[in-house]
Amino acid sequence: MxxxxxxxxxxxxxxxSFKREFDLAEECPMTLKCPECGGSAYNFGRHFKPPKKSNKKQWDKIRFLFEHGFRFQKIRVGSGHHDTVPYPETLEEAKEFVVTYKDYAIHSG
Ligand SMILES: [Zn+2]
Known part of the structure; x- marks a missing residue:
């Protein structure tokens, strides 16, 4: 099972943000239809912690990261390291983050 x-x-x-259940045999889509607006809801992985809807600054940061190819995938630096890079707390930090870790960005489409 x-x-x-x-x-x-x-x-x-x-x-x-909302959650969907998948089983391991099932391929997980990168996008689903948003139940609110019918637009695209993007896959942010298993460890995404959404901010409150009212927290516009945090959503701006998430949108910015997403547009630069960061979808809360785990980023591990160096070889043989198990440390993951923490995601930035603010939009200002995110602007540096996307430059520093650009090699880890997801390029889709
Ligand atoms: Zn929506």
């Missing part, structure tokens, strides 16, 4: 797991999806238009 495959164990189901939850993936977090977020709509950057609604500033809303």
């Amino acid at each position: 495959a164990t189901p797991y939850n993936m977090a999806f977020a709509c950057l238009t609604c500033c809303k």
